[in-house]
Amino acid sequence: MNPFASPHDLTTGQESVVFVVDDDESVRRALANLFQSVGLEVQEFGSAAELLHSKLPDVASCLVLDIRLPGLSGLDLQLELARADVHIPIIFMTGHGDIPMSVRAMKGGAIDFLTKPFRDQDMLDSVMTAIKRDRERREAEKAVTGLREHFETLTDREREVLALVAAGLMNKQIAAQIGVAEITVKIHRGRVMKKMGAKSLADLVRMAEMIGIRRR
Amino acid sequence: MNPFASPHDLTTGQESVVFVVDDDESVRRALANLFQSVGLEVQEFGSAAELLHSKLPDVASCLVLDIRLPGLSGLDLQLELARADVHIPIIFMTGHGDIPMSVRAMKGGAIDFLTKPFRDQDMLDSVMTAIKRDRERREAEKAVTGLREHFETLTDREREVLALVAAGLMNKQIAAQIGVAEITVKIHRGRVMKKMGAKSLADLVRMAEMIGIRRR
């Protein structure tokens, strides 16, 4: 073992993990070696259940799955993850797949569907693409989550005002619409800006867009 | 022929066309009948070149392609269309395809990849999905195009001011940044609002987002 080994991905300069799910240990080992050779961290699983029951680290990652697995198949696992709202990119491998399978996998959002035997480089390319996509998705998600947290701290009235402000109404119009004095709208509005951490109205409008606020 | 035949899709209530590209005329006729039976308009082509050289109508539509075609293959055509920035949804059919082909097609954005023989209903489902997606894409595109047209009428200065306004700067800050008096900024700003047809600052910010305006 290399004492200088790092948990960080030397290729991308950021932490990332590849989850390998295959019932054949020799295949898992071979893939693990391949990924480790380019500085990627690897976790191995022998079945879909094993992966579903483990707690996945919160870093950019991807799944490398055999289609045929004991218990849940790779495609079943893909469906389960989607149902659980887990959007980790998936790369499928198969020795005996068919076209409908590959189409189903790709429609389900898979990054790639490789037929064995495949070239190591093809697998690496797909994994790199997958991890890059996951990193981007995580960043986007993080931004929205942060906004939503701030949004949670708003009172009902403040949310109402936010929606109308984002819709472009003037304070007096908002006041008429919700039946309060204009000064009250100003106070709510000021609180909304502070709570949301918006530095300008433009900022606030963009935030409202991101968390999908619209007037009913 | 039904004298009450309409150019409008009876199923979706909106005009739409299916382009069928296959070198086998009997296949084309069969597909055309299938699509017409549910009220879809159909145009047939014997080769990729035929389709590329014809002017496609500007309505929600999709492509049904055989992978194997004389001249450009279905996959080549997909690539050509993407290069030409034509984003019409594609459904592939094949009698002798393989997994890498289907994966390539799906990665290229295909809606589906059907192996012959397929059930009529599967084809219809895919076509309906494709047309729905195209209609949505067209609507989104139309909105952005309209905005861009308005944006084109702005002078350089006005665009500069728009970018800074959308970034949330105050008039005085914008004035300092571009080295003019605050009153001048106000004038530009007013013109921007008028030319863009924005009814409020919130409106303008959303427009700027849509056409991808950001401060350098």
Next chain:
DNA sequence: GGGCGAGAAACCTAAGTATGATTCCCCGGT
């Protein structure tokens, strides 16, 4: 009592409009 909503008064800043004027530059006509 404390959080929340509402609001009055006072005050200040920011934004928007109207009018008029100046300068620069390009374009077309003579």
Next chain:
DNA sequence: ACCGGGGAATCATACTTAGGTTTCTCGCCC
């Protein structure tokens, strides 16, 4: 080559409206 017009940018003055903050006061309800 000379002249006039028009668009664009700039700015001043003068006002009006909108937005925002602070302080204090109520009323409500858990």
